[in-house]
Amino acid sequence: MISDQLADAPRPAVEARHLGKVYVSASGVVPALRDVSLTVEDRSFVSLLGPSGCGKSTFMMIAAGLTPKSSGSVLTGGVDVTGPCIDAGIVFQAPVLLEWRTVLENVLLQAEARHLDKKQAKERALSLIEAAGLTGFESKLPHELSGGMRQRVAICRALLHEPRILMMDEPFGALDALTRDQMGLDLMAMMERLDMSVLFITHSISEAVFLSDKVIVMTPRPGMVDQVIDIDLPRPRHLSTRESPEFSAYTHQIRDLFLARGVLHE
Secondary structure, eight states: HHHHHHHSSSOOOOOEEEEEEEETTTTEEEEEEEEEEEEOOOEEEEEEOOOTTTTHHHHHHHHSSSSSOOOEEEEEEEEEOOOOTTTTTOOOOSOOTTTSSSSSHHHEEEEHHHHHHHHHHHHHHHHHHHHTEEEETTTOOOOGOOOHHHHHHHHHHHHTTSSEEEEEEEETTOHHHHHHHHHHHHHHHHHHHHHOOOEESSSSSHHHHHHOOOOEOOOOBBEEEEEEEEEEOOOSSGGGGGOOOOOOHHHHHHHHHHHTTSSSOO
């Protein structure tokens, strides 16, 4: 009975054990990640937070199967990552849209690459465009959109094939503060309606706490897991959540950790 229950239990979206990565160049060996062990649970929102150069993006690229590891292991959905992960959606800091394709055509690029059913893909694309607040812009070209709107298109494209996990590398980093706040709210609203996990890369303490179920704090390079902080804030979250004593306590905890490690200096 117990073994049957364990077999039926959902596997973590991402599971890394003693993961390491080194880059070899003409000037020598550069360690990026060292002995990283972490878990992104099924249907959870996990942020990877740390200073520039600590290997956050490298970790995401390895988990997505786009960069080979040097040591250790990483699994998605219980399957060892040995190549590009077909069950992941990826969003980078830059939207990377094709300028000659409309909003709808950019979203459907995912369907063409994966040979999805055209009718079903279009129906899902239109549904995602509506959920992202882009209804009426389906025929617009990227240069006709704001930065936030372009990033919404990139998110829709990443979600088209219904991935198990959405991996996002500083997706709001190039946006202004107001647009960044709105994108965070919109992302949480979309995630409440979709059955998936999120691995979110960020430099922002407040953003990580606001969005996440769990924040994994990384050390400076070579990146290692410093602390794992469970964020016990009720959902749905609102901008007023940031004014709560609980929110402040989490941000202070992480800020004090960075001060203690010398990442921040007063």
